[in-house]
Amino acid sequence: MKAPAEPFDEVLRQRELDLLGIVDTPAEERFDRITRLAQRLFDVDIALVSLIDHDRQWWKSRQGMFDTQAPRMTSFCGHAILSSEVMEVSDALQDPRFHDNPQVTGPPHVRFYAGAPLHMLSGRRAGTLCVAHSEPRQLTEAQRADLRALADLVEEALYARDRDLLKRQAEERERLLNALFELSPIGIALIDVDTRQLLEANAALAEQQQEGMGALLKQTYEELLPVSQRGLELVRFARLATPGWHPPFESEFERRDGTTYPVQIYAAMMMARNGRRNIWMLVEDISSRREAERLKSEFLATVSHELRTPLTAIAGTLGLLRGGAVGALPVPVLPLVEAAWENSQRLQYLINDLLDLERLEAGRMHLQSSVQPLLPLLEEACRSNESYAHQLDVTLKALDLDQSPAAMALVNVDAHRLQQVLGNLLSNAAKFSPPGGEVRLWVDHSEPGWIRVSVQDQGPGITPGFRDRLFDKFTQADSSDRRRHGGTGLGLAISRQLMMLMDGYVGFESELGAGSTFWIELPLQGHQAASGE
Ligand code: ADP
Numbered sequence: 102m103k104a105p106a107e108p109f110d111e112v113l114r115q116r117e118l119d120l121l122g123i124v125d126t127p128a129e130e131r132f133d134r135i136t137r138l139a140q141r142l143f144d145v146d147i148a149l150v151s152l153i154d155h156d157r158q159w160w161k162s163r164q165g166m167f168d169t170q171a172p173r174m175t176s177f178c179g180h181a182i183l184s185s186e187v188m189e190v191s192d193a194l195q196d197p198r199f200h201d202n203p204q205v206t207g208p209p210h211v212r213f214y215a216g217a218p219l220h221m222l223s224g225r226r227a228g229t230l231c232v233a234h235s236e237p238r239q240l241t242e243a244q245r246a247d248l249r250a251l252a253d254l255v256e257e258a259l260y261a262r263d264r265d266l267l268k269r270q271a272e273e274r275e276r277l278l279n280a281l282f283e284l285s286p287i288g289i290a291l292i293d294v295d296t297r298q299l300l301e302a303n304a305a306l307a308e309q310q311q312e313g314m315g316a317l318l319k320q321t322y323e324e325l326l327p328v329s330q331r332g333l334e335l336v337r338f339a340r341l342a343t344p345g346w347h348p349p350f351e352s353e354f355e356r357r358d359g360t361t362y363p364v365q366i367y368a369a370m371m372m373a374r375n376g377r378r379n380i381w382m383l384v385e386d387i388s389s390r391r392e393a394e395r396l397k398s399e400f401l402a403t404v405s406h407e408l409r410t411p412l413t414a415i416a417g418t419l420g421l422l423r424g425g426a427v428g429a430l431p432v433p434v435l436p437l438v439e440a441a442w443e444n445s446q447r448l449q450y451l452i453n454d455l456l457d458l459e460r461l462e463a464g465r466m467h468l469q470s471s472v473q474p475l476l477p478l479l480e481e482a483c484r485s486n487e488s489y490a491h492q493l494d495v496t497l498k499a500l501d502l503d504q505s506p507a508a509m510a511l512v513n514v515d516a517h518r519l520q521q522v523l524g525n526l527l528s529n530a531a532k533f534s535p536p537g538g539e540v541r542l543w544v545d546h547s548e549p550g551w552i553r554v555s556v557q558d559q560g561p562g563i564t565p566g567f568r569d570r571l572f573d574k575f576t577q578a579d580s581s582d583r584r585r586h587g588g589t590g591l592g593l594a595i596s597r598q599l600m601m602l603m604d605g606y607v608g609f610e611s612e613l614g615a616g617s618t619f620w621i622e623l624p625l626q627g628h629q630a631a632s633g634e
Contacts, residue, residue: 102175102198102199102200102201102202103197103198103199104174104175104179105173105174105176105179105180105182105183106183108182108183108225108226110225113223113225114221114225114226114227115154115155117221117222117223117225117227118152118153118154118221118227121221121227121259121262121263121266122266123152123161123227123259123262124152124154124159124161125159126161128161128162129161129162129258129262131258131261131262132150132161132162132255132258133162133164135150135162135230135251135254135255135258136148136149136150136162136163136164136230137164138251139164139230139232139248139251140164140165140232142247142251143215143232143234143240143244143247143248145165145213145232145233145234145238146165146209146233146234146235147163147164147165147166147209147211147231147232147233147234148163148164148165148230148231148232148233149162149163149164149166149178149229149230149231149232149233150162150163150219150228150229150230150255151176151178151216151228151229151230151231152219152227152228153173153176153178153179153182153226153227153228155173156172156173156174157170157171157172157173158170158171158172158173158176158178158179158228165209166209171204175202175203175204177190177199177202177204177211177214177216177231177233178216178228178229178231180198181216181217181218181229181231182218182226182227182228182229184218185218185220185226186218187215187216187217187218187240187245187248187249188214188215188216188218188229189214189215189239189240189245190213190214190215191213191237191238191239192212192213192237193205193211193212193213193214194212199211199214209233209235210235211233211234211235212234212235212236212237212238213232213233213234213235213236213237213238214231214232214233215231215232215233215238215240215245215248216229216230216231216232217229217230217231217248217249217251217252218252219252219255219256219259220256221259222260222263227259229252230248230251230252230255232248282301282303283303283304284304285303285305286305287305287383287384287385288302288303288305288306288308288309288310288364288383288384288385288386289301289302289303289305289306289381289382289383289384290302290303290306290322290381290382290384291379291380291381291382292322292379292380292382293377293378293379293380294341294342294370294377294378294379294380295377295378296321297321297322297323297335297338298321299317299318299319299320299321299322300318300379301318302314302317302318306384309354309362309364309384309386310325310354310356310357311356311357311358312356312357322335322338323335325354325355326352326353326354326355327353327354327355327361328355330352330353334352337350337352338380341368341370341380342370342378342380343370344370344371344372345369345370346367346368346369347367347368347369347370349365349366349367350365350366351363351364351365351366351387352364352365352366354384362386362388363386363387363388363391364384364385364386364387365384365385365387366382366383366384366385367382367383367385368380368381368382368383369381398459398462398463401455401459402456402459402460405452405455405456405459406456408448408452409449409452409453409456412445412448412449412452413449415445416442416445416446416448416449419438419441419442419445420442422438422442423435423438423439423442450589451589451591454589454591454592454595455591457521457591457595458574458591458594458595458598461595461598461599461602462598466598466599466602468515468518468599468602468603469515469517470513470514470515470603471513471514471515471516472511472512472513472626472627473511473512473513473514473516474509474510474511474629475507475508475510475511475512475544475552475554475623476502476503476508476509476629478512478514478516478519478520478523479499479502479508479523479542479544479554480499480502481520482519482520482523482524482527482542483497483499483527483542485520485524486523486524486527486528486531489528489531490527490531490540493531493532493534493536494536494537494538495530495531495534495536495537495538495539495540496538496539496540497527497531497540497542498539498540498541498542499541499542499543500541500542500543501543502542502543502544505543505544505545506628507544507545507546507552507553508544509628509629510544510552510625510626510627510628510629511625511626511627511628511629512552512623512624512625512626513603513604513623513624513626514603514605514623515602515603518599518602518603519599519603521595521596521599522595522596522599522600522607522621523554523556523621525592525593525595525596526556526596526607526619526621527540527542527556528592529558529588529592529593529619530556530557530558530560530617530619531558532588533558533560533561533617534558534559534560535559535560538558538559538560539559540556540557540558540559541555541556541557542554542555542556542557543555546625547620547622550624550625551622551623551624551625552622552623552624552625553620553621553622554620554621554622554623555618555619555620556618556619556620557616557617557618558616558617558618559615559616560616560617561613561614561616562611562612562613562614562615562616562617563609563611563613563617564613565613568611571593571609572593572594572596572597572607573594574590574591574594575589575590575591575594576590576594577590593607596621600621600622600623603623604623604624605621605622605623605624606621606622607619607620607621607622608620608622
């Protein structure tokens with residue numbers, strides 16, 4: 102006996118058969134009708150629609166056969182799918198491939214077999230339509246053509262099944278997507294770009310707007326916006342008319358009764374079948390998030406304020422004691438007062454930082470910017486951080502400040518707040534420098550129209566994983582930083598916001614192990630006349 106060879110495309114063949122999803126499904130009249138016809142037409146014991154599935158043949162339709170499947174190893178059909186022609190075995194006992202086949206030597210005692218391969222959509226073969234009989238036979242040319250014609254009918258039934266399946270899958274997909282649309286807790290609308298008419302809206306949007314669906318779908322996008330903002334928002338809407346998702350943005354929607362609520366909008370433009378441009382908009386009501394943020398910063402502000410007043414008094418008193426204002430302190434008491442004073446200073450820094458940040462985030466920090474020369478500001482920053490650096494055995498070096506042409510620059514800044522930013526960069530640089538290290542400060546033009554102040558240290562540098570978070574609140578590269586170096590992790594977050602308020606930037610370059618260079622950039626407002634002119 103010869104077991105059937107494996108088709109060259111077996112893996113893809115099997116995968117396509119799996120996708121058909123037909124194996125192990127119940128019998129169907131559309132297939133049975135054909136096998137009954139074949140059985141009668143060829144006057145045979147057996148007619149099958151046989152599918153070759155892994156190591157078995159499984160019969161989608163069977164006449165004259167009790168079993169539902171048989172091993173592929175001993176199957177006739179396993180051979181028949183190796184070619185696109187009808188395979189005919191006139192007398193199995195005379196055929197070296199089958200003479201000792203258990204189907205031949207035992208029931209159903211097959212002597213004659215003819216199988217026409219069944220092709221799937223790709224042309225790969227799923228199995229056969231076959232007929233078998235317990236006596237030898239020889240098909241005429243016309244009968245072979247008939248068998249092929251019946252196999253074609255089976256193939257058509259297979260495709261029809263395929264199409265039904267695809268249709269059902271498409272319907273199921275549509276049903277699921279519809280449910281997603283309807284059940285989404287976030288408002289969704291489909292808007293025509295040109296007319297700005299709402300084409301679709303879901304229940305969440307109707308609820309947010311406190312509007313019936315019918316009335317909502319009569320509205321245009323601008324009718325969802327407060328009148329005062331329509332002009333600006335329509336400019337923004339026009340920018341959404343390019344394909345794909347756009348960065349999310351915050352806005353405000355208005356209900357018919359005039360109440361408004363804050364929203365976060367995600368928008369994507371796509372072309373509709375009819376050639377029109379449509380925008381899908383996800384409209385998330387963010388009132389509760391806004392309220393939580395407001396409460397949080399209000400709480401923070403209150404707490405900080407309530408702490409600051411008594412703390413100022415405590416720090417002041419400790420300062421007086423430490424400075425000898427009430428006479429020399431007993432030797433054992435001195436280090437205690439010193440430690441208490443240092444800690445009260447630290448708490449003051451923290452509270453001031455927290456208050457600053459809260460004001461910045463609430464948009465309540467008002468800067469007093471004016472156009473002024475940069476050089477004196479840099480000199481002052483160096484002067485006021487010198488002693489701190491010195492304590493850490495670090496030298497602060499300003500590189501040829503007054504020689505540099507950039508040093509004649511005029512900038513539009515709040516002097517006090519710029520000192521705060523520079524102080525943060527200089528003290529960080531000193532803090533993270535090795536003892537005996539040098540911190541350098543210089544100015545140059547980063548690009549025309551801009552002035553850049555750089556602060557370079559010889560510290561450990563910034564680890565790549567930390568770079569993205571460096572300017573976030575309360576972040577320190579290493580939790581031991583707080584203990585070793587002090588600091589709140591707020592300095593850079595504040596610096597970034599302050600620089601933004603001064604229309605500038607803060608950034609850094611750093612090589613791990615080779616130090617960091619932090620810089621700020623400001624728009625150039627002109628040059629100071631050289632002295633003596
Ligand atoms: P902090 O008050 O903790 O210094 P910052 O926001 O100023 O807060 O800095 C945040 C963190 O960034 C620091 O704790 C440190 O991990 C890292 N960092 C800042 N500047 C430097 C620097 N020059 N060298 C190495 N790491 C730095």
